[in-house]
Amino acid sequence: MTDDSAAATHEGRPDWMTKHLQTYLRSGGTQGHIMDLSDIGGHRFTTHCLIRVRGRKSGLTRIFPLIYGDLGGEVVIVASKGGADRNPDWYHNIRASQHVDIQIATQAFRATWREPEFEERHRVWEFMVSAYPPYLAYQRATSRHIPVIVLSPETEINVFSESDLQSG
Template sequence: MSFMDEHLKSYLASGGAEGHILDLSSVGGHAVTTHCLIKVVGRKSGTPYVRPLIYGNVGGEIVIVASKGGADTDPEWYLNIRESETIGVQIATQAFEATWREPEYEERHQVWSYMTHLFPPYLGYQTSTTRHIPVVMLRAERPIPVFNE
């Protein structure tokens, strides 16, 4: 089982009591790195699935980065978000339905700078690919039940 699979399983099994904060100093991150879960519906399969992601908070919006470790293709979850008006997001023990948007121009530059401060490896990810790594901002709209296994 991969690290991400173990992280997801722990987050889900604990109802969010575990997995919200991880020590990522061994991979160039910080000892306290916050993680959310997102729930998206596959644009082809129609199947909902959950992914753990690093997140930040800018002006009350949840920020996630579609880095895929600097790969040359966007992550599937990002492609699925683009096909949805709302997604599920869970932070620790609270879950919400959220709308999304992508910041542009100066706002995007500021949000990207903030996220690279939260997780410095994003800088290396961007230099390893020619694609413009997307930044997604989520606004919680209404509470929903926490995600389960």
């Protein structure tokens, strides 16, 4: 898949991510955690978290809603970008930081992160494909190796709010 075809996929759901993020933030996490993605090949009860990262270049704070899986008490996210040829910016921002903030429903945490390798990476990837089957098509559509990130929540923090967005 090219970046253009990944963009075309997003056109089918205009402003969906923005509306999802607003719903999640405005409700304090009581809405937006579980979404029905069956219309795009996902499951009816697909879990979503929010991640909050600071731009490595801009210094701006950004919040992204992402599908996640809970694997043995760790949170797994996938840097799929819909099968685009480039990794999402949030992935590069996480790699430039020691920690990432994550919100799951009505709880938020500062977390450490790591990228699993070898057999663990294969096991985690298969788990996430079962959680959201379109990941398999995304991987087939691009030559890049889609990264998976494992987050280990450590310290509880306040839930995210709209005022957290784009602060410098």
